[in-house]
Amino acid sequence: MTDNIIKKNDIVVRFAGDSGDGMQLSGTLFSDASALTGNDIATFPDYPAEIRAPHNTIAGVSGYQVHVGNHIYSSGDKCDILVAMNPASFKSNLKWAKKGATVIVDIDTFTEEAMTKAGYTSDPFTDELERAYAIVKAPITSFTANIGTEQGAEKKTYEKCRNMFALGIIFYMTHKKLDQTNAYLERKFAKKPDVIKLNEAVLSAGYEYADKLEVIHSHIYEVSHAEMPKGRYRNITGNVATAWGLLAASERSGRRLFLGSYPITPATEVMVELSKHKGLGARVFQAEDEIAGICSAIGASYAGALACTSTSGPGLSLKSEALGLAVMTELPLVVVDVQRGGPSTGLPTKTEQSDLNQALYGRNGEAPLVVVAASSSANCFYWAYNAAKLALEHMTPVILLTDGYLGNGSQLFRIPKVADLPSITPRLATPNDPDYRPFRRDPETFAREWALPGMEGLSHRVGGLEKCPDGPLSTDPENHALMTYNRQEKVNRVANYIPDQEVTGNPDGDLLVVGWGGTAGALTLAVEEMNNEGKKVAYTHFNYICPLPKNTGDILRKYKKIVVCELNNGQFAGYLRTQFPECPMKQYNKVMGLPFEVGELKDCFTKILGE
Amino acid sequence: MAERHFVPKAECEYTKADFQSDQMVKWCPGCGDHAILASLLNTFPKTHHKKENILMVSGIGCSSRIPYYVDTYGFHSIHGRACAIATGAKLANPALSVWVNMGDGDSMAIGGNHLIHAVRRNQDLNITIFNNEIYGLTKGQYSPTTKFGQITKTSPFGTIDYPFNPGELVMGAQGTFFARALDCVPGLTTDIMTRAASHDGTSVVEVLQNCMIFNDKTHAAITDRAVRDDRTIVLEHGKPMIFGKEKNKGIRFNGRCLEAVTIGENGITLDDIMVHDETTEDTGIHMMLARMCGELPVAIGVIRNVKKTSYTQLYEDQMDECMATGKYKCVDDLLNSGDTWEV
Numbered sequence: 023m024t025d026n027i028i029k030k031n032d033i034v035v036r037f038a039g040d041s042g043d044g045m046q047l048s049g050t051l052f053s054d055a056s057a058l059t060g061n062d063i064a065t066f067p068d069y070p071a072e073i074r075a076p077h078n079t080i081a082g083v084s085g086y087q088v089h090v091g092n093h094i095y096s097s098g099d100k101c102d103i104l105v106a107m108n109p110a111s112f113k114s115n116l117k118w119a120k121k122g123a124t125v126i127v128d129i130d131t132f133t134e135e136a137m138t139k140a141g142y143t144s145d146p147f148t149d150e151l152e153r154a155y156a157i158v159k160a161p162i163t164s165f166t167a168n169i170g171t172e173q174g175a176e177k178k179t180y181e182k183c184r185n186m187f188a189l190g191i192i193f194y195m196t197h198k199k200l201d202q203t204n205a206y207l208e209r210k211f212a213k214k215p216d217v218i219k220l221n222e223a224v225l226s227a228g229y230e231y232a233d234k235l236e237v238i239h240s241h242i243y244e245v246s247h248a249e250m251p252k253g254r255y256r257n258i259t260g261n262v263a264t265a266w267g268l269l270a271a272s273e274r275s276g277r278r279l280f281l282g283s284y285p286i287t288p289a290t291e292v293m294v295e296l297s298k299h300k301g302l303g304a305r306v307f308q309a310e311d312e313i314a315g316i317c318s319a320i321g322a323s324y325a326g327a328l329a330c331t332s333t334s335g336p337g338l339s340l341k342s343e344a345l346g347l348a349v350m351t352e353l354p355l356v357v358v359d360v361q362r363g364g365p366s367t368g369l370p371t372k373t374e375q376s377d378l379n380q381a382l383y384g385r386n387g388e389a390p391l392v393v394v395a396a397s398s399s400a401n402c403f404y405w406a407y408n409a410a411k412l413a414l415e416h417m418t419p420v421i422l423l424t425d426g427y428l429g430n431g432s433q434l435f436r437i438p439k440v441a442d443l444p445s446i447t448p449r450l451a452t453p454n455d456p457d458y459r460p461f462r463r464d465p466e467t468f469a470r471e472w473a474l475p476g477m478e479g480l481s482h483r484v485g486g487l488e489k490c491p492d493g494p495l496s497t498d499p500e501n502h503a504l505m506t507y508n509r510q511e512k513v514n515r516v517a518n519y520i521p522d523q524e525v526t527g528n529p530d531g532d533l534l535v536v537g538w539g540g541t542a543g544a545l546t547l548a549v550e551e552m553n554n555e556g557k558k559v560a561y562t563h564f565n566y567i568c569p570l571p572k573n574t575g576d577i578l579r580k581y582k583k584i585v586v587c588e589l590n591n592g593q594f595a596g597y598l599r600t601q602f603p604e605c606p607m608k609q610y611n612k613v614m615g616l617p618f619e620v621g622e623l624k625d626c627f628t629k630i631l632g633e
Numbered sequence: 634m635a636e637r638h639f640v641p642k643a644e645c646e647y648t649k650a651d652f653q654s655d656q657m658v659k660w661c662p663g664c665g666d667h668a669i670l671a672s673l674l675n676t677f678p679k680t681h682h683k684k685e686n687i688l689m690v691s692g693i694g695c696s697s698r699i700p701y702y703v704d705t706y707g708f709h710s711i712h713g714r715a716c717a718i719a720t721g722a723k724l725a726n727p728a729l730s731v732w733v734n735m736g737d738g739d740s741m742a743i744g745g746n747h748l749i750h751a752v753r754r755n756q757d758l759n760i761t762i763f764n765n766e767i768y769g770l771t772k773g774q775y776s777p778t779t780k781f782g783q784i785t786k787t788s789p790f791g792t793i794d795y796p797f798n799p800g801e802l803v804m805g806a807q808g809t810f811f812a813r814a815l816d817c818v819p820g821l822t823t824d825i826m827t828r829a830a831s832h833d834g835t836s837v838v839e840v841l842q843n844c845m846i847f848n849d850k851t852h853a854a855i856t857d858r859a860v861r862d863d864r865t866i867v868l869e870h871g872k873p874m875i876f877g878k879e880k881n882k883g884i885r886f887n888g889r890c891l892e893a894v895t896i897g898e899n900g901i902t903l904d905d906i907m908v909h910d911e912t913t914e915d916t917g918i919h920m921m922l923a924r925m926c927g928e929l930p931v932a933i934g935v936i937r938n939v940k941k942t943s944y945t946q947l948y949e950d951q952m953d954e955c956m957a958t959g960k961y962k963c964v965d966d967l968l969n970s971g972d973t974w975e976v
Contacts, residue, residue, distance in 0.1 A: 054972060057974075058972060058974055060976075248976075250976050251976070252975075252976055253975075253976060254969065254973050254974070254975050254976075255973060255974055255975075255976055256968075256969075256971065256972060256973040256974075257972070266964070266967065266968065269964050269967065270964045270968075273963060273964045278725060280721065280724060280725050282717075282721055299959075299961070299967065300951060300952055300955035300956070300959070301955040301956055301958070301959020301960065301961060302956075302959065302961055302963070302964060302967065303952075303956065305724055305725065305948075305952070307720070307721065307724055309717065309720075309750075310717075310746055310747065310750035311746060313714060313717065313747075314714070314716075314717035314720070314746070314747055314750070317710070317711075317714040317717035317718045317721065317747075318717050318718065318720050318721030318724065319721055320710075320718055320721065321690070321708070321717070321718035321719055321720060321721030321722035321723075321724075321725070322721035322722060322724060322725035323721075323725075324688075324706075324708055324718075324722055325688070325721070325722040325723075325725035325726040325729060326725060326726060327725035327726075329721070329725070343711055344711065344714065347710060347711050351708075437968045437969060437973065438968070439965060440963070440964045440965050440968075474726075475685065475686065475687075475688045475706035475722070475726065475729050476685055476686050476726060476728060476729065477685060478685045479685070480685075481684070481685060481704060481705050481706050481707075482706065482707075483700050483701055483706075483707035483708070483709060484707075484708055484709070485700070485707075485708060485709030485710060486693075486709065486710060486711050487709065494656060494701075495701065
């Protein structure tokens, strides 16, 4: 490598191919290797709902975007390098490539038939296109087939290795070694030495192929190492981080972890991950439906567990009635909603923030509960932990909103020590307490006490019917008014136990950008770039949604121009307006099943500043 | 696999009074629920389970008010979901003796899915279905067990819904314990419930219960004193299936189906009468017995009681095994597992 190496703060690589071409794996291996060699990373899988849509169609295209470098907040807008394993992925993904990007295609797949299936009526590689991008027409299929045949492998085996050839090219272009991936292959196929040998050979062949290509030599990148706080790091997806946060909360609180859930995209991974950890005491129950998922969790909560259920939008709809029961019985419960595009089945594999109203209001009666939102794949760990802490200490259901982007995406995670996490003190009743009453409340938090079946002398009944503070049923009008007030006040008082909302960017800015939940990456970068370009933009990002931090109004009232940015039609903006009607707010909304791009946000902010 | 028992035994003897709550019982006078409550209160002392470990879970409906009338831990939940809530409670703490109480609409209409899956799993739950063949609390609409053609508030021209037989449902889901009781014979109900409590796995007890107000005498054709002996048969394990006022009728399997015969007529002797075996794994005969009606007497008592490792035991064995052999001893181990690196 004697070339002019292009030094960059960060680059974006996008792997695209047919479902089953191994693009998710290529992306993961590239991001792992990058992280281990000192880059910060963020990833974004973009895959179809179908497991194997018809071969070579646009519907079957699966993508995985990796953003590596220094200070990586999001998975990046457009890519510097695009890998397209067939005509359909080339056609549908070229729009994600920057002008001048290197585009690697498997030219062997560009047959008449495949191009027609992808919707091409003429040669896709026009002169105009060749001028706009550095297109590398690599014969990936035939190279891989030659190696496979030489090693005596079967066709169906070596066909699965094409992604390794592409990965080899990418490793060469990004100046990385193959050791990491070889080690992974040796672990994964430990019992199949033939497969290890084949994959390693194809990976090296891709690397060597790139070495011989002139066009690639002018596109070799060296990406800055990340400047990160000292500590031990790992790569983690949001869904795994969520699962681990719950495990940590269980250990710290001393309450058994129970998860009652039903498979649903994109939340299933939370249950899948916890299912592996019975050894750590995780009691996972795959229920017969979403309703049984939450109801089993409510039963487990009554019996004394740190009880959780994980789901996505349609599942949350099914859980609505039971959530009301958890509100009424004032039991601790964590509901994880990994949001996806809605309504109804909507866009199961795509991200959105459109369950906010459902989380805040989606129950019959006056049914307040706590809502919090994670804002990065890695901090899903802390927000899951925090949701459990709030539930156990305040005796309330808590909805944790994450989304498909955070849940499936991955990031570097600085590994904490469980002992360093904030303590969790469940509000357990004392056996044989003669003064125990089911709805006796802590005067500060208004939380009731948790008396568990098995505790002597505290037998009592809970249920969906209104009760009086001593426990028995009551339809008394004044009592209902009092209990309704108490349930609301308990949730309101959570605000006394959460930190103040912070403003970043330029706090004296002319514009306040407001975000919440999973959009923090793109918003942070957009605000940072604007300020670097001399504009004055302030930014505040919400994780505590209900109740809001106590200083929220003070912040909002300071700015003449406010824009609330979210991946829905303005649910958080509407929520803020009901509480702070004196603050005029603009909105920037996107409902395309896609995360924000930094570019579109900057355009929006620039326009508002100019008004 | 070693059989394990998870519910601790009481060190003292309880009486019925220990389980009576101070709440006023608000069912209609004459409702069959009063008798079922009494049977249940008589059952608890016989189970010898620690009182504070007993949990009553119910759904919604007249019968689901029962937790308020029993002085144990109780959860009066939402319509149809009692099984799911009970499942979670038992999983969180297997030391609880969990009782699920539901009506026919609660358990087989809105809660049908939870019931069949609870039965399929065979977790250690004691389920009682109060079957009055009507929606009582909403004042008289037909339920999944209402007789075909019956006129109710929502079937003024007669129902055209074919009813469920709860026993068939339980057998269909490979249930391990099914019994049928009558509200008007509370002593037998207590005996049946006591046996249900000692069954390791899901037990389902259907109690034929009368709703005086909205479906009075729905079971009278079999439960009236004048006909009861001839229209019902109390099954006992290992004993011939004899019934009738004169104790001279019996059930015979003719190679194709069950039939009622009279001993001493047409050359029938006691040897022709089937002997009840509640432990047969195959559901065939139990299904036939549960289905008996019309010409055949309705079967009362424990129809099926089969040994099959309970979900509770399988779950706890797996948890113990995983915790004893697991790679990670604490969450810190997990956080630091796999590829990690120092910066």
